[in-house]
Amino acid sequence: MAKLALVVAALTVFGTLILAFVVAGDPSQLEQIPGVASNLLAWGAGVLFAFGASVRALPKDREEGIRDLYRARGQSDTAYLWARVGGLGIELAWVTAGGTLVCGVVAALVANGGAASLRTLGATLASVVFSLAFALVLAPVAMATLGVRSRMGGYLALVAVLGLPELAGRWTARVLPEGWGELGSIPGAMLALRSALVPGHLDVMLAFRAAAVLALVAAVALLILRAEQASLGSEPPPGGEDGTQSPSPRRGQHAGARA
Numbered sequence: 001m002a003k004l005a006l007v008v009a010a011l012t013v014f015g016t017l018i019l020a021f022v023v024a025g026d027p028s029q030l031e032q033i034p035g036v037a038s039n040l041l042a043w044g045a046g047v048l049f050a051f052g053a054s055v056r057a058l059p060k061d062r063e064e065g066i067r068d069l070y071r072a073r074g075q076s077d078t079a080y081l082w083a084r085v086g087g088l089g090i091e092l093a094w095v096t097a098g099g100t101l102v103c104g105v106v107a108a109l110v111a112n113g114g115a116a117s118l119r120t121l122g123a124t125l126a127s128v129v130f131s132l133a134f135a136l137v138l139a140p141v142a143m144a145t146l147g148v149r150s151r152m153g154g155y156l157a158l159v160a161v162l163g164l165p166e167l168a169g170r171w172t173a174r175v176l177p178e179g180w181g182e183l184g185s186i187p188g189a190m191l192a193l194r195s196a197l198v199p200g201h202l203d204v205m206l207a208f209r210a211a212a213v214l215a216l217v218a219a220v221a222l223l224i225l226r227a228e229q230a231s232l233g234s235e236p237p238p239g240g241e242d243g244t245q246s247p248s249p250r251r252g253q254h255a256g257a258r259a
Contacts, residue, residue: 001052005095009045013099016040020107027116034104034120034127035194041096042134043187047158049095050138053088054146055154058232077229081143085222089139097131100124122199130194137186137214140221148228162186180209189213 016037023029061067061084070080104124111117145161146154165172165185173181183189189210196207 002049005045005049005052008048009041009095009099012040012045013037013102016103017106020103020110024110027111027119030107030111030116031120031123033107034100034124035130037103038096038100038127038130038134038194041099042131042138042190045099046092046096046134046138050088050092050142051146051155051158053091054142055151056146056148057084057143058147058229062232078226081222081225081229085139085143085225088143089135092135092139093132096134097128100127100131104128119199126194126197126199129197130190133190133193133211133214137190137218137221140218140225141186144221144225144228147225148232179206180213183210183213186214186217189217 016033019036020030020033023033061080067077067080070077070083101124104120104127108117108120108124111120141161142158145157149157162185166187169182169184169188172184176184182192193207193210193214195201196203196210
């Protein structure tokens with residue numbers, strides 16, 4: 001699925017570049033190209049990549065001996081989780097922020113210099129920050145929702161975490177304090193962070209609040225992931241308590257017959 005996500009990302013970048021050339025004569029449309037690219041790459045290829053890399057990742061690592069390899073090197077389970085989540089975050093950043101940067105720079109070049117190019121570059125910077133925030137938040141969230149669950153169970157959990165708060169946005173906007181209403185979901189907080197950094201609409205306090213919400217979400221996801229890892233570690237390893245494969249009943253019968 002990771003390869004499919006990369007193909008989707010490449011097609012997304014290619015299509016967005018074509019769109020940039022189509023709207024080349026309209027500077028206001030060119031300024032929207034980085035935002036369009038970041039949205040499509042994050043919620044398309046990014047989610048697909050995170051899903052493929054995270055689904056039942058912890059049990060698979062246990063069965064393949066990756067956790068034991070970390071322990072043999074004197075590293076803790078926490079170090080293993082940081083490496084797992086950090087690696088996924090870096091890959092998501094390459095997929096989303098890298099593609100957004102390419103699209104934004106090309107759109108700025110198509111604008112043929114001047115104020116339009118500067119505004120497009122400013123929008124590109126805001127969209128790259130959005131993509132980096134997406135990578136830093138979705139990596140622990142995907143691992144926490146998908147890491148120990150079945151494919152279907154993990155998918156439903158991820159959709160619930162990302163989608164249900166967004167659907168309840170109108171209600172939460174009434175409950176949350178003023179200035180926090182649009183930050184009631186992960187997608188909403190990410191969009192608020194990007195919009196707060198766009199040139200001409202700079203809002204430092206909104207950017208700070210959005211970053212704080214996203215940092216809290218990532219921290220909670222890491223705590224949940226740590227608890228899931230501890231729960232998984234308390235279970236006996238596959239094949240028995242000592243990690244060795246127990247003999248099958250048929251083998252035991254053959255051995256008794258030979259005796």
